[in-house]
Amino acid sequence: MFHRSPFTAYRLLLTAYRLPFTRFSLPSFTPLASRLSPLDGGQLMIYTIAGKELKSLFASPLAWVVLTFMQIILAFGFLKRLDDFMQIQSQLIQMPNPPGITELVVAPLFATMAVVLLFAVPLLAMRLIAEERRNQTMVLLVSAPLSMTEIVLGKFVGLAAFLLLIVGITTLMPLALLLGGRLDFGLLAGLVIGVVLLAACFAAVGLYASCLTAHPLVAAMIAFSLLLGMLLAGETAADGLRGRGWHVPAALAQVLSPLKNFEPFAKGMIDSYSLACMLLLIAAFLVLAIRRLDAARLRG
Amino acid sequence: MTVHAAEITVSAQGLSRQFGAHTAVDGVSLELKRGEILGFLGPNGAGKTTTMQMLTGNLAPSSGAVSICGVDLFERPTAAKARLGYLPEHPPLYRELTVREYIDLAARLHRVAKPARAAAIDDALARCGLAEVAQKLIGSLSKGYQQRVGIAQAIVHRPDVVILDEPTIGLDPNQIREIRNLIRELGANHSVILSTHILPEVESVCDRVQILHHGATVYGDTIAGLKQFHGGRMVLAGFKRPPAAGEIAAISGVARAEAASETVFRVNFANGADPTDELVRRAVEKSWGLYQLAPAQSSLEDVFVHLTQKEEQS
Numbered sequence: 001m002f003h004r005s006p007f008t009a010y011r012l013l014l015t016a017y018r019l020p021f022t023r024f025s026l027p028s029f030t031p032l033a034s035r036l037s038p039l040d041g042g043q044l045m046i047y048t049i050a051g052k053e054l055k056s057l058f059a060s061p062l063a064w065v066v067l068t069f070m071q072i073i074l075a076f077g078f079l080k081r082l083d084d085f086m087q088i089q090s091q092l093i094q095m096p097n098p099p100g101i102t103e104l105v106v107a108p109l110f111a112t113m114a115v116v117l118l119f120a121v122p123l124l125a126m127r128l129i130a131e132e133r134r135n136q137t138m139v140l141l142v143s144a145p146l147s148m149t150e151i152v153l154g155k156f157v158g159l160a161a162f163l164l165l166i167v168g169i170t171t172l173m174p175l176a177l178l179l180g181g182r183l184d185f186g187l188l189a190g191l192v193i194g195v196v197l198l199a200a201c202f203a204a205v206g207l208y209a210s211c212l213t214a215h216p217l218v219a220a221m222i223a224f225s226l227l228l229g230m231l232l233a234g235e236t237a238a239d240g241l242r243g244r245g246w247h248v249p250a251a252l253a254q255v256l257s258p259l260k261n262f263e264p265f266a267k268g269m270i271d272s273y274s275l276a277c278m279l280l281l282i283a284a285f286l287v288l289a290i291r292r293l294d295a296a297r298l299r300g
Numbered sequence: 301m302t303v304h305a306a307e308i309t310v311s312a313q314g315l316s317r318q319f320g321a322h323t324a325v326d327g328v329s330l331e332l333k334r335g336e337i338l339g340f341l342g343p344n345g346a347g348k349t350t351t352m353q354m355l356t357g358n359l360a361p362s363s364g365a366v367s368i369c370g371v372d373l374f375e376r377p378t379a380a381k382a383r384l385g386y387l388p389e390h391p392p393l394y395r396e397l398t399v400r401e402y403i404d405l406a407a408r409l410h411r412v413a414k415p416a417r418a419a420a421i422d423d424a425l426a427r428c429g430l431a432e433v434a435q436k437l438i439g440s441l442s443k444g445y446q447q448r449v450g451i452a453q454a455i456v457h458r459p460d461v462v463i464l465d466e467p468t469i470g471l472d473p474n475q476i477r478e479i480r481n482l483i484r485e486l487g488a489n490h491s492v493i494l495s496t497h498i499l500p501e502v503e504s505v506c507d508r509v510q511i512l513h514h515g516a517t518v519y520g521d522t523i524a525g526l527k528q529f530h531g532g533r534m535v536l537a538g539f540k541r542p543p544a545a546g547e548i549a550a551i552s553g554v555a556r557a558e559a560a561s562e563t564v565f566r567v568n569f570a571n572g573a574d575p576t577d578e579l580v581r582r583a584v585e586k587s588w589g590l591y592q593l594a595p596a597q598s599s600l601e602d603v604f605v606h607l608t609q610k611e612e613q614s
Contacts, residue, residue: 048408052394059396140392140453143356144409145382298360 045146049154050161053128057162060127066120070113070166077112078173081105102184106174107266110191113170114262117163117199118231122223124162125206126216128155129293133214142297152290156207163199167192187268194265197278201258202227204285211292230256255280307334308370309383309461309491315354315364317347317515324350326515327364330493332508334460337487339506340495341600343608347515348495349389352465355493356386369460382411385459389466391450395439399430402438403452410457424456427482443470451479455486462486463493468501480505499600509600511607518607537579538564540589547586551578564592 057063085105092098132138141151171192177183202223209223210216234257241250254260255277264271310332317325325347332338342348353359355366357377366373368380394402403421412420425431428448433441438449447470454462467483468476483505486492496502502509503523511519537548540563548557548565553575556568569575576593583590 045409045411048405052397052405055401056394056396135392135395136388136390137392137394139358139386139388140406141409142358143381143384143386143388144406145378145411146409147378297358 045150046154046157049141049146049151050158053155053158054161056127057124057158062123062127063162066124067166067169070116070120071169073116074109074113074170075173078105078109081108082177100184101177101181102174102187105177106183106188107191109170109173110195111266113167113195114198114259117166117195117202118227118259119224120166121163121199121202122206122209122220122227125159125203125223126210126220128159128207129210129289130213130216130219134216148290148293152207152286152293156203156286159203159207160200163203164196167196167199184268190265190268190270193270194262197265197275198258198262201278201281204282204289205230208285208289208292211289211296231259233257235260251277255284308332309334310355310366310368310493312355312366313364315351315366316362317350317354317359318362324515325354325361325512328512328515328517330510330517330520332461332491332493334491335487335489336508337483337492337494337506339502339509340493340512341497341499341502341509341604342495342512346512346608348512349465350515351512352386352388352463352493352495356384356463357381358386358388382457383460385410385454385457385462387450387454387462387464387467389469391446391453393438393446393449393453395437398435398437399425399441399449399452400434402449403430403456406453407456410459412457420456420458424452427455427485428452429478444472444475447471448475448479451482455490459490461491461493465495466497467494468496468498476501499604503600511604513608519603534566534568534595535576535579536560536564536592536594537567537583537590538592539583540591541587543586543588548579548582551575551582553578 082105085101129138132141171188174183174188205226206219206223209226210219212222213219234253234255237253238250238257238260241253258278258281261271261274261277264274308331310330312328312330315325315328316323328347328351330338340348340351350359354361354364355373357366357373357380360374366380368383371380371383373380394405397405400421403424404417407417407420407424422431425434428451430445430448430452433445438446441449447467451464451467454464464483468479471479480501483492483494487505487507494502494506506523508522509520510517542559542563542565545557545559545565548554548567553570553573554567555570558566560566567579580590580593582588
């Protein structure tokens with residue numbers, strides 16, 4: 001069994017941070033705090049940008065369409081599974097240690113949500129930077145006294161807030177079961193934390209893809225391809241490499257497969273290794289996005 | 301904010317920018333004091349917009365340095381940008397926001413502290429004549445109003461330096477006059493850099509003019525100096541019964557007179573002289589039938605054409 005330690009994850013963070021920049025001079029590790037501007041009227045600039053991003057999201061029909069369809073799909077799946085559960089309930093009671101409603105109804109709901117998010121997040125993230133470029137509104141942000149870090153983090157926080165809303169609304173479905181029964185809150189917490197992290201991973205990849213082009217749809221396609229490629233490659237590579245005893249490439253592959261890292265959470269387990277891998281992926285793609293935008297200023 | 305006549309607000313040295321093998325801007329330097337309005341002129345593709353992008357930190361120069369109020373733009377970008385207001389060629393407007401929401405966002409992004417924010421927004425809206433459309437969506441406004449929103453965005457945080465890339469484009473003549481008045485007003489205690497194609501605009505608004513051609517400065521002087529460059533002022537005088545050109549040239553203070561058409565003469569004045577009174581008196585005395593006397597609008601245009609086409613030929 002591969003030894004999982006947060007330290008390996010930290011070493012990977014260093015590698016992931018350095019890899020893309022070997023062409024440039026190595027960046028110094030500026031503490032994040034010094035890249036962010038001080039509090040302004042009690043408000044970080046990140047939240048100003050995030051607030052604007054949320055406002056724009058809700059001003060576009062896309063956000064509402066995505067919200068609606070996600071709710072329809074998830075609610076349908078949820079009710080179907082609930083129905084099935086009711087029918088087999090009498091047989092379950094006869095089992096010695098029967099699985100509960102959380103395992104049989106709620107966990108599959110979150111698994112479906114993970115897959116739906118895989119499609120939805122690229123669509124929601126595509127306009128973050130690409131549309132600003134296309135409408136030439138990026139100038140407003142770049143001319144303002146903000147660092148690229150603040151711009152990218154602001155966009156990320158804005159999208160993450162929207163995704164939290166999606167997760168929040170969806171979580172109301174299992175919570176409604178409390179009216180007639182009990183839930184395994186440990187498992188539910190694992191599922192919620194896992195799916196939030198997963199959505200954040202997708203959002204970071206989507207944000208990076210949005211920096212690559214001025215066409216939102218192209219950005220969505222890039223994000224979707226990246227995510228799909230990462231899932232397939234990461235999934236197969238992680239086990240294959242580990243089987244051969246190549247631990248560092250295996251760990252790297254694991255970082256790149258957020259769905260695999262979601263698995264322990266889906267079992268109600270907060271696995272520090274998976275947690276580190278997901279945070280690493282988010283950090284890596286956010287740093288890539290920042291570098292990309294800085295490079296755009298150099299390139300013109 | 302203290303108004304100090306000699307304070308240098310913008311200083312750029314040797315700005316150059318290459319795009320691959322193409323040199324868009326080649327060693328442009330400029331210096332601006334508080335309360336000055338600098339007109340940036342040049343044919344399309346001369347590097348005006350590229351220079352402005354570098355002055356505002358939107359584009360990194362290949363070489364050169366910029367400092368805003370003594371703060372280096374590349375070493376301390378956020379501190380320098382806080383003193384800048386920029387209206388790009390294409391106003392960066394979010395069409396889905398209302399005018400007030402958008403100006404509020406611009407004020408927040410430029411760190412206008414909360415107590416002062418509402419007043420700053422109201423002031424910017426009022427100065428740009430936007431008060432009555434404040435609640436409308438930007439996407440539903442006409443081009444002229446959108447342009448004004450772009451200007452409001454650039455001045456809401458009362459920056460020391462305002463950089464406007466073709467601010468009067470797409471406006472009707474009344475709006476152009478309002479915007480020019482606004483720019484003059486801004487020039488009272490801010491520094492303004494203005495790029496435009498409209499030459500009379502530069503003459504009527506700016507204190508100094510800098511002409512770019514092929515990415516380099518080909519002319520930079522005050523408007524007063526510009527008139528010297530042209531060799532004095534000039535009027536167009538039309539007579540119903542035109543005299544000989546020599547008769548006009550004989551008036552003291554007139555450097556040169558030449559027929560522009562059968563009845564209209566182009567009358568150049570000597571340096572520092574203003575013989576308009578004398579010209580009118582002579583015309584009445586000799587009943588030349590003066591029916592038109594207009595200052596020639598072409599002086600800057602002449603310089604512009606002279607400088608930018610001379611290079612083309614050489």
